[in-house]
Amino acid sequence: MTAVADRSLGMTVPGLPPPADAPQPALDLPERVRAWTRRIVERAELVRIDWQQLERAVEQWLSDGLTVQAPALDPSDHYLEGSRAEVCAYLLTLDAINFGSGWFPTIRKRPGRSGYRTIASALADHFRTHGPWSNEDLRTLDAATLARVLDQPPGHQLIELYARALRDLGAFLADRTPLEVLADAGRSAVALACTLARAMPFFDDRGFWKRAQITANDLALAGVAAFDDLDRLTIFADNLVPHVLRVDGVLQYAPQLAHKIDQGVLLPPGSRAELEIRAAAVCACERIAELTGLPPRSIDVWLWNRGQAARYKAVPRHRTRTVFY
Numbered sequence: 001m002t003a004v005a006d007r008s009l010g011m012t013v014p015g016l017p018p019p020a021d022a023p024q025p026a027l028d029l030p031e032r033v034r035a036w037t038r039r040i041v042e043r044a045e046l047v048r049i050d051w052q053q054l055e056r057a058v059e060q061w062l063s064d065g066l067t068v069q070a071p072a073l074d075p076s077d078h079y080l081e082g083s084r085a086e087v088c089a090y091l092l093t094l095d096a097i098n099f100g101s102g103w104f105p106t107i108r109k110r111p112g113r114s115g116y117r118t119i120a121s122a123l124a125d126h127f128r129t130h131g132p133w134s135n136e137d138l139r140t141l142d143a144a145t146l147a148r149v150l151d152q153p154p155g156h157q158l159i160e161l162y163a164r165a166l167r168d169l170g171a172f173l174a175d176r177t178p179l180e181v182l183a184d185a186g187r188s189a190v191a192l193a194c195t196l197a198r199a200m201p202f203f204d205d206r207g208f209w210k211r212a213q214i215t216a217n218d219l220a221l222a223g224v225a226a227f228d229d230l231d232r233l234t235i236f237a238d239n240l241v242p243h244v245l246r247v248d249g250v251l252q253y254a255p256q257l258a259h260k261i262d263q264g265v266l267l268p269p270g271s272r273a274e275l276e277i278r279a280a281a282v283c284a285c286e287r288i289a290e291l292t293g294l295p296p297r298s299i300d301v302w303l304w305n306r307g308q309a310a311r312y313k314a315v316p317r318h319r320t321r322t323v324f325y
């Protein structure tokens with residue numbers, strides 16, 4: 001797969017273009033994810049779902065609180081105390097840069113915080129002090145400014161990509177407020193996800209649409225939006241949810257793949273291994289949803305938070321440098 005050279009960045013954008021056979025965004029986006037990931041799992045060679053172990057793991061998770069802990073955004077990491085308009089702007093800004101796990105070992109982390117929580121809390125602090133960026137500020141945001149805001153080294157590739165993602169957000173908003181964009185989606189999380197995926201290339205994570213979907217879920221978790229179709233969303237396929245499934249024995253990786261991951265070898269975006277890992281997580285969580293009656297969005301957040309525990313951090317998870325997660 002040839003990455004796309006990006007004139008405004010002067011570098012290739014890791015993850016673009018999407019795999020040729022991946023579906024395009026449309027209003028049945030979650031169903032397209034289910035169909036495409038099922039096809040990948042059926043033909044998989046490197047990653048296998050152990051369905052019997054999955055049922056045993058669900059029993060363990062249920063006794064660990066899977067159905068009782070309602071998903072929530074952590075107020076110590078996120079800017080949730082502002083007005084509805086300010087929190088909406090914060091979450092749209094955060095989810096426009098809610099990626100970078102492949103670079104997280106190379107960024108400056110806040111004490112006791114993961115990569116995501118470092119970025120989320122640094123952005124929250126900026127909003128507390130300066131409020132939201134205007135659309136014009138976003139359109140002209142440069143990497144040096146953003147590096148200062150996020151307290152990261154200037155010139156870091158990830159920060160260059162974050163700045164490009166936020167310039168794209170400013171262009172997408174045009175003269176609308178984030179709340180007006182939300183209103184245009186009506187009460188449909190899927191419509192919002194589809195709009196984001198069609199409007200900004202870094203959201204067009206064909207066949208998974210992780211950030212397009214998690215944006216709707218985060219807005220709902222923050223009480224900013226009320227959607228009628230949240231339960232249609234799939235999980236938000238990143239690198240942590242499949243990692244938790246692997247550590248709990250649900251996903252079995254071929255020895256050569258497991259060895260690569262344990263050695264910290266980066267998996268190229270769109271490679272067979274990366275697609276099979278993400279697709280297996282989606283399909284396994286569809287089965288978990290059937291067994292528990294929980295929507296995939298809640299299973300995702302619960303497993304993601306479980307993945308913050310030491311026993312999961314002790315084992316390397318797959319790393320892919322991509323603009324999608």
Ligand SMILES: Nc1nc2c(c(CN[C@H]3C=C[C@H](O)[C@@H]3O)cn2[C@@H]2O[C@H](COP(=O)(O)O)[C@@H](O)[C@H]2O)c(=O)[nH]1
Nearest residue numbers: 072073098099101114115116117236238240301304325
């Ligand atoms: N599947 C999924 N992926 C998620 C999140 C979240 C955070 N969601 C908030 C909403 C409710 C929760 O309580 C969370 O506070 C981040 N990520 C992704 O994980 C990746 C790893 O990050 P780390 O561990 O820092 O290295 C990073 O690429 C990031 O994009 C999620 O929920 N689901």
